[in-house]
Amino acid sequence: MWRLDLRRVSASAWFFLLALGSSCFLVPDHSFAEDYRDLQKLYRAGDYQKCAETAVKVSQDRPADEDVWAIKIRTEMELGRYAEALTTLESGLRALPMSVRLRWLGRSVYRFNGRSDRARLMESEIGALLQQVAWRYGDLQSQLVLGEFFLSQRVDPKKVLDGIYNILKKRVPSAVEPVIACGDLALEKQDFALAAKHFEQALKMDEANPDVHFGLARAYAESEGDRASNELKATLELNPNHVPALLMIADGHIDAERYVEAGEALARVESINAKHPLAAAYRAVIAHLRNEADTERRARQLALSTWTENPQVDHLIGRKLSHKYRFAEAAACQRRALELDPTFNAARLQLAQDLLRLGQEEEGWKLARAASDDDEYNVVAHNLVALEQNLARFRTLEEDGFLLRMEAREAEIYGPRVLDLVKRAKETLAAKYHVELRQPIVIEMFPRQSDFAIRTFGLPGGAGFLGVCFGTVITANSPASQGENPSCWEATLWHEFCHVVTLSKTRNKMPRWLSEGISVYEEGVENRTWGQALTPQYRQMLLGDDFTPLSQLSGAFLHAQSPLHLQFAYYESALAVEHLVAAYGHEALVAILDDLGQGLAINDALERRCAGLEKLDREFAEFARKRAGELGPMADWSEPELPRRADEATIKTWLKDHPSNYTGLSRLAQVQMATKSWDAAIATLEKMRSLYPEDVRVYSQLATVYHEQGRNSEEFAVLKRLVELTNDDLDAFARLARLAAQSEDWKTMGDMANRWLAVNPLQPGVHRLAADVAEKLGDTKLAIGSYESLLALDPIDPAGLHLQLATVRERQGDLAAARRHALLALEETPRFAAAHERLRSIVERLRSTPAEDAPPPPPVATPLTMRRAS
Template identity: 40%
Template sequence: MRPRIVIGAIVIAVCQWMMVAQSVRAATYTDVEALYLTGKIDEAKEAAAAEVERGVWNRRWSELLIKCQLSSGEYAEALETYQAALKRYPTSLPLRTLGIEVARYNGLPDQVATEKAFIHRYLETGQLRYATADTLVAAGRFFSNNGIDARIILKSFYDRVLESDSGNLDAILATAELAIDKGDFKVAAESIAKAKRLEIQDARLETLLAIALGPTDSKAATIALATALELNPNYAPALTLKAEKEIDRELYDQAGKTIEHLLRLNPKDEKAFALKAVIAHVEGDYDREKELRQKALRHYGDNPEVDHLIGRKLSDKYRFKEGAEYQRRSLTFDADYVPATFQLAQDLLRLGDDEIGWQLADEVNRQDPYNVVAYNLMTLKDRTDGFETLAASSARQVSRDFSEPGEILIRMDPHERQVYGTAAAEILNEAKQALCEKYDLQLKRPVIVEIFPKQSDFAIRTFGLPGGEGFLGVCFGHVITANSPASGGDRPSNWKSVLWHEFCHVVTLTKTKNRMPRWLSEGISVYEEVRRDPRWGQSMTARYREMILGDDYTPIAKLSSAFLAPPSAEHLQFAYYESSLVVEFIIDNYGTDALNAILDTLGEGIPINIALAKHTDPMERLEVAFRAFARQRAEGFGPGLAFDRPEFKEGTPQEEIDLWASENPANYWARMRMARNEMSSRNYEAAANHLNYLVDHDAATGERGGVLELLAECRRELHQAGEEKVILERYLNESADALPALRRRMELAAKDDEWGTVFSAGEQALEVQPFAAGIHRELIRAATEVGEPKRAIDSLIALKELDPIDAAGLDYQLAVAFESQGEIEQAKRAVVDALLEAPRYRDALSLLNQLALPKVDRPDHQSNSQASQSNASQSDASEPEEGVAGDAMPEDAEKPDAEKADAVKPDTMPQSNTEEVVGEAKKAEGKSVVEDDADERAENETETEDPK
C-alpha cells in the first residue's frame, strides 16, 4: 500500500507543478510587467525568473528580472542574472545600460568602464539607424547621463520614437526625465500631459508630474504624488519623494515610517539611508548621521547621488553651510556630477560667497547650456552686475566687493537707489541695532540685501525659476532677497515691514546656525514687526477667529508643515499669524530670556521639542496651554457678535443668503453681507449703519476690504469729510499698506491746510509705494507751506528719478533746500544741474552766484525762493499722475517757463565765478561753454527766422 501512496503523492505534485508552470507560461510579458509596475515585485520576480529559467529567447524577461532584483536589493543575484543574459544577448543596448547599474551596486568600477566603452563603440557603428524603440530610448538615457546636448538627445532618440509611436510610454517618460533634469518643468509637465490624454495610468508618470509641478503648484503636486502611490504603493521614487516632503514639513515621525517602508522593499536602499541621515543631522545626532551615510555608500561606494541628496535636503532646511560641504563630498566621487556642482553654486550664493558661487553657476551653464536654472541665473547676473551697493550704516555707495563684518550691504538698481535707497538703509540699520541687541547677537560677517525691480528676477535669484508670486522677501541667513515695491501692483505691501521681517530672520537664523523650525523663525519675525510698528505684522480678524476655533487650528508640533502645503493663500497667512501667537505666548509666560535660551539651545543642535521643554514646559503641557491662549484671544474678538454661518452650497440662490443675513442681524458675516449689498445699491447710509454696528462691537480691523475700509468709502460717498477723516485715522492706525486710504487722507488734509497730517500720511504712503510721484509732490508742497525745505530733500531727489516735467525746477528747489541746511557743496551741484537743464534760469544763476560768496556776505535766499518753490510744486501737482514710473513728458511737449528762463541779456548776468562753475560742469558732459553758446545762437536764429 505504501508505494501506491507515494506514487499517488508524486502524481499529485507533478500535476500541481504542471498547473503552476502552465499558469506561469500562460502569463505574457505585459502581464508580468504590469505586476512589477503596480508594486507586486515578488510576484513579478518569480514569473520572470521562471521564464528566464525556461530559456525563452526574449531579453526583456532577463531585464525585468534584473530590475526586480535591483528593486529588492539583491545586487549579487542581479549580477548573476546579467552575466548569464549577456552571453545570450551580447549586443543588446538596453541590457548593457542596465548592466552599468548592476556593476555599480556590486562595486565593480572596472566593469562599469567596460560597459560604457562597449556602448560607445556600438553607437559609433551606426547601427542605431535600424534600432528598435527601446534601444533608442536606452541610447538617449545613456547619452543624457554622459553630458550630451539635450537637443540632440530629444531629436535623435526620443522624438524619433514618438514620431512613429506617439503613445510610446518609455519615450514620454524619458523626455519628461530629461526636462526635469534640465530644470524645464513646464516641458516635463506638457510631456506627461500627452500621456495622460491617452489615458495612460502609470505611477512613474504621476511621480514625474509631482516633481514638475512642485515649484509652481504644490496642491496639484501633492495630488499627483498620492495618485502615484495609489497606482503603485511600492514605487520607490514616489516613496522617496513622499519622505522628502515629510522632512520638509518637519513631520519626522511620518518620514521615518515612509523610509522604513522603503527599507522593507529594499534593505539596501541608499536613498532611504541618506534621508535617515538627514533626519539624524536635524536632530543633532551627528554620530548616527555618519553611520547612516556609510550604510548608504556600502554597496555603491562612490555614488555621488548620496551626498548630493543629503546636502540638498539640508539646504532645503536652510542649512546651506552643511549642505555645501556635502556637495563638495559628492564632487570628490565625481567631479563632473552637474547636480552637485550646481547645488553647490546655489548654496554659496545663498551664503553670500558670490565670487565662487557665480563661477560655478557659469561653469554649469557652459557645460550644460540647456540647464534652465543655470541659464536663468547667469542671465540675471548680467542685470544685477549693474546694481549699486549701499552700506546701510552710512547710506553711501560702496564698491561691490566691500566687506566689513556686520555691515549691511544693499544692492539695488541705480534708479531705485536714488528713490528710496536712503530710507532702505535707515530701516535696515535700525533693525540691526534693535534686534541684535534684543537677541544678544553680534554679526561677524556682512549681510547682503538684494532688491529686485522685477518679480521674475527676484524669483530666479531666490528659487532658480520664475514663480513664487506670493513671496515678498526671503532670507537665507546672511543673504536677503526682496521684491522692489515697483513690482507690487496696485496694492503693494509695506516694503519697510518686509525688510524688518527679513532682517529679523538674519538675526534668528544666525543665532541658531540655521537650526530652527520654520514656524519659530516666521513667528519671531512677525512678532517683531508688530513690536516695531503696531500697523505691521498681523492681527486678529473674523476669519482668523473662525480658523482658530475651528478645524484649521494647527498644533505647535505641526506648525512648520502648515507653511509647506497650505490649502490656500489664506491658510498660509494664518500659519504666519498663529506662529506669531506662539512666540507672543512664550514671551508673555516665560520671558524674552527664555526665548533667547531656546534659540541658543537650537544652535547647539538640540531638537525644538527638547529645547522648548528645557526652557518652558514639556510639549504636551505647552500645546494645551497655548491652545487655551489662542482660543481666548479669538473669543475676545467681536464680543457680543455671533460668528457661525451656514455652509451654503455652490449655486445657492442669492436671495436665500440675503434672507439668512437679514434674519441674523447680530452675526458678523450677516452684517458684512448686508453692508456690501447696500453699498452695491448705493445705499451708503444704510451700509454705514451696518458697519458702525460692527465697529461698536470691536470687530473692525485694518484688513483690505474690511469694516474700516468699507466704512471710509461710505463716508466719502456721503460727502461727510469730517466723519471720513475720523474713520481714515483709525483705519490707518491699523493698516500698514492702505495706499488708497493714505492718498485720500493726504488730499483731505491738504484741503484743510493740515500739513502735519500731510507729512505723516505721505511718509507712511512712501513705505508702501516710494515711486508714486504725486505723493512726493504733495510732500514737497507741504515742506514749502511750512517753510521747512529740509523735509523736501528726499522727495526732490526721488522726483528727479521719476521722469519729471520740470527737472530744472526740481534741481533749483533741491539747491535751495541744501543751502538752507548749510550744505553748500550739495547746493552747488544741484544748482549747476539746474543750469545744465536750463542755462538761462535766472533764479538758479542768482543762487549759484550767492553760493560762491563767503557765508557772511550771503543773503537769506530761503525766503526769496519760497514763491518759486511753491509755484513749481503746484505746477507739478497739477499734472496727471502717471503711475509708479512717475510723470513722463511727451517728446513734443513745450518746455516749462523755468527752462525757457526769462530772456536776460548776457551783460546783465551775475558775473563772479558763475561761468567758470557752469563751464566745468559742461566740460564734464563733453560740451564746452563756447559750443553751448553756439547752440544757443543757432537756436535763437531758428526762433527768429522769417516764417515765410
C-alpha cells in the same frame, strides 16, 4: 581604455545615428509574449519577489529573450540583490553578447558590486558596438537605451529629443515609453511645465502605469501640491512598493519635520531593499537634523557601502540640508559629491546656489556659469547666469555692515531710507536677542518679480513671497515688482532682518514655524500696523478644524490648502510665539534659540525652557481660542440665509430677527452705499463698528460716505482710525494728508508722507507731499531728499526742481551745491529768470565768504559741460 566621445562625432556619423530611429527596419519586440507580459505586470505592481522567481524560470526557457534578462536584472536591483544581478548580467551577456540594453543596465550592476571600472567598460563597449553594428539597434527598447546613453555622453539633448524620442513617438504611436522618456528629460532639466505636458500625454495612453503618475507627481510638486499628492497616491495604489514614490513621501515628511512618519516611509523602502543608498541618505539627513552624529555617520556609510563613488548620496543629503537652511553644511556635502564625481552637474549647481545664499558670491556665480556651460538646457542654471548679468547693473550701497543692492534709480530714490531702516532693525533686534552679527548682511531688492524668484528659488514663480532670508542674505521684491498695490516694504525688511538675527543665533537650526512666528511677532512689536491681525476668517479657522497644534505648525506651511491657509500658518505661528512670551517670558524664548544653536531638538528645548509638548499644545489651544473669542464677541458670525441679490428691504427684514449678524449688516451697508443712502449707510456702519471695532473696511466705507457728504472733520476722524489699522492703504494716506494740509496739521501730513514712503516711494506724489511738509516744518534734510527723489523720477520740470534744491542748499549754507543746482536749472532752461536771480544771490554770498571757506570755482560752461549726461 577606448571611449566614444559623441560630443565630437562627425556630422555624417551623427546623421547616421539619427537615421536609426527613423529606420523602417525596426526589429520586433518579444514583449508581446504572454510570459513577458506576466513578468511586466508583476514588476509594475511591485511584486518584485514573485517577478524575480518567475523570471528565473522564464530565462531558462527563453535564454535569447533580451526582455526577460532585462526585467530580471531590474527586479534583482530593486530588491538589493546586487550579487545576483551581477550573475544574471554576466549570464545574459553570454547569451546575448551584442546587447546594448544589458550593458546599459550593467553600469549600475557593476557599480553596486564595487566594480566601477567594469561599469565604465560597459559604456565603452556600447560605443564600440554602435560603430561596428549600429543596424542591430533599431528596436524600440534599444533606441530608448541609446537615448539615455547619448545623454550620458553629453550629446546635445535636443538632438536626442528630435533624433530619437520624437521619431519613436511617430514610428510607434501606441508606445508610452518614448513619451515618458521625454518627460524624464524635462524633469532632469528642471523644466517642470514641459514635463507635466509630456506626462499628461502619457497618462492618456496608459493611465495604469505607476511611472506615469509618479512623473506627474514630480512635475507638479513645485507648483500644485494637491495634484502632486494625488498622483503620488495613485502611484502607490498601482505599485505599493514603488521605491521612488516612497522616497518622495519621506522627503515631504522631512520638510514638514515629521521625522517619525518619514522613518516609517523609509522602513517600507528598506523592507524592499535593506541597503538602498537613498533611503540610507535620508536616514543620515534625519540624524543630522536631530544632532545624532554617530547615527548620521553610520547611515552615510551604509548609503555608500555598495557603491562607494556614488555622488547622489552626498548630493541628496546636502540638498535636504539646504532646504532646512543649513547652507554651510549643505555646501560641504556638495563638495564631497563633486570629489566623488567632478562631472556631477547637479551637485555643482546646488553648490552654486548654496554659496550664493551664504554670500560667497564669487565662487557661487563661477559655479553657476560652469553648470550652465556644462548643461545649456538646465533651466535653473540658465536663469542664474541671466540673473548674474542683471545684478551687474545694480548699484551697491554699503554702510554699517550692510551691502544693499538695488536697481540704480531705485537706490537713488530710496536706498538711504532702506539702510536707515535695517540699521535700526539691527540695533533693536540684535540687542533684544543677544546676537552679535559679524558677517556682512547682503540685501538685494528686485524690481522684477521673476528676478527675485530666480535668485531665491532658481525658477520663476513664488508670486506670494515678498522677501526671503537665507541667513545673512536677504532677497526682496521692490515696490516696482508689485504692481499698483504694493505691500509695506519696511515691514517686509523688518521681518526678514529678524530672520537674520534668529537664524544667526541658532546657526540656521530652527523649525520654520518658530522662525516665521518670531519674525511676524516682532513686526507687530515694532509697529502695530505691521504683522498680521486677527480677522473673522482667522477667527473661524482658530475655532474650527483648520487650527494646527503648536507641535505640528511647520507642517502647516508645507501642506497649506490655499494661499489663505498659508497666511494663516504665519498668523498662527506668531500667535504661538506671543503665547510663549506671555506665559514663559522673552528670556525663555531666547534660551530656546540658544538651545537650538547647540543642536538641541525643538521639542527638547521647549520642554527644557517651557513645558512638554502635550501641555504646550493644550495651553496654546486655549490661548488661541480665547483670542478668537475676543474678536466681536457680541457679533453673530454665521452666514446669513439671504438671496444672492437681496435688496435693502429683504435684508432689513431678515436682520430684524438677526440684528447682530455681521455679514448681513455688511451686505446692507453695501446696498445703501450703492443707492447713495448716505445717512442710512452711516447708521449701519456705526452698528458694525460697535460689533467689530478693528474692521478696516468699515472705516474705509465711512470715510467714503463722509467724503461724499462733504463732512471733512468726520472723514478726517475715521481716516485717522483707519491708518492705525493698516500699513499699505495709499489712498487713505493721500486723502488724510490733504485733509491735514487744509487744517495746517503738519505733523499728520508728515506722518502720512512717511507711511506712504514705506509702501511705494516710486510715486512722484509722495515726494511732492514730503517736500511740502519739509518746507512747512523747515526740515532741510527731508526737503533735499524729496527734491532729489523727484529728479530721479524723470520729472516734467527738472529746472524747477533744481531751483528748489538750489534754494534749500543755499538756506542750508552749502553754497557749492546750491550754485551747482542753479547752474543745472539754467542748463535745462537758459532764460529761467528765477534761476538767474538765485544764482546771483549765491554768487554774492560766495564773494563775501572768506577765501579759505570758499568752494572751488565751477567748471567753464562749454557746450560739452553744459550737456546733460545720457
